[in-house]
Amino acid sequence: MKKLFKILLPVLSLMLILTVFSSCESKKTENEGTSTSANEQTEKQNDTTVKESSDDEVVDEIESNTVVLSVEGFGDITLELYPEYAPATVANFKKLVSEGFYDNTIFHRVMSGFMIQGGGFDAANPDTQKRAPAVKGEFAQNGFTKNTLSHKRGVISLARANDPNSGSSQFFIVHEDSDFLDGAYAAFGEVTDGMDVVDAIAGIEVETNPMNPKEQSLPVKYPVVSKAVIKE
Numbered sequence: 001m002k003k004l005f006k007i008l009l010p011v012l013s014l015m016l017i018l019t020v021f022s023s024c025e026s027k028k029t030e031n032e033g034t035s036t037s038a039n040e041q042t043e044k045q046n047d048t049t050v051k052e053s054s055d056d057e058v059v060d061e062i063e064s065n066t067v068v069l070s071v072e073g074f075g076d077i078t079l080e081l082y083p084e085y086a087p088a089t090v091a092n093f094k095k096l097v098s099e100g101f102y103d104n105t106i107f108h109r110v111m112s113g114f115m116i117q118g119g120g121f122d123a124a125n126p127d128t129q130k131r132a133p134a135v136k137g138e139f140a141q142n143g144f145t146k147n148t149l150s151h152k153r154g155v156i157s158l159a160r161a162n163d164p165n166s167g168s169s170q171f172f173i174v175h176e177d178s179d180f181l182d183g184a185y186a187a188f189g190e191v192t193d194g195m196d197v198v199d200a201i202a203g204i205e206v207e208t209n210p211m212n213p214k215e216q217s218l219p220v221k222y223p224v225v226s227k228a229v230i231k232e
Helices: 002-021 038-044 087-098 195-202
Strands: 026-029 034-037 066-071 075-081 105-111 115-122 125-129 155-158 171-174 186-193 206-209 212-219 224-230
Touching (some): 087 186, 087 224, 105 195, 105 206
Antiparallel strands (some): 105 115, 105 224, 155 186
16 A cells, blocks of 8 residues: 555646646735636636637737846846747737836746746736736647747746636746646747846745645745846
8 A cells, every 4th residue: 555655646746736737827816805816817808819820820020039027136037939839929928028018017926946927917916917818828738739848947938727728928937847847838938047036036935825725836025027128
């Protein structure tokens, strides 16, 4: 029996992590003492249209694929985006950056050794999720097989709810290799400078996530992205 338990323990642990990550767009709504999941919020966004774009239909009017996130009190994170792996995801991310969508947003979910997540909540109003159009999930489990970018340390990927096409603005940066996410999430770039900033954010003080009581991931003090810009 003990031998069977030792064999099953790693499998059960992996299943728990995947279950937790499937709700990666969740956050506590403190004003009402309740919790709100992004899966529920996505369903309520009647004006959100999923872009079923093929490679030929993706419109990307921004030539540069370099984005810099300036995080208050931490420093800059430079990202290189890879449209060859996830063209619609990259085009959507750059469009949001160019529109100032990510300015003054927070990293609302932090798990050292796993990832840091942001892009969905404003620093001035952290209890309300920001709205953005959803994009088709560009990963193998959703029928998009050309995305072979692995979730290694420093890779940026699109967060989503259970619906494979629910990803929109929220993203996560992998803190340590997490290749068990490959094929299930749309990785679309990587950090080329500023992993020390990612490490610093990953090391901040966190408390229990109200949406996942077994998860210590809610920052006591939110790291703020003061500015996100396209670097020419």
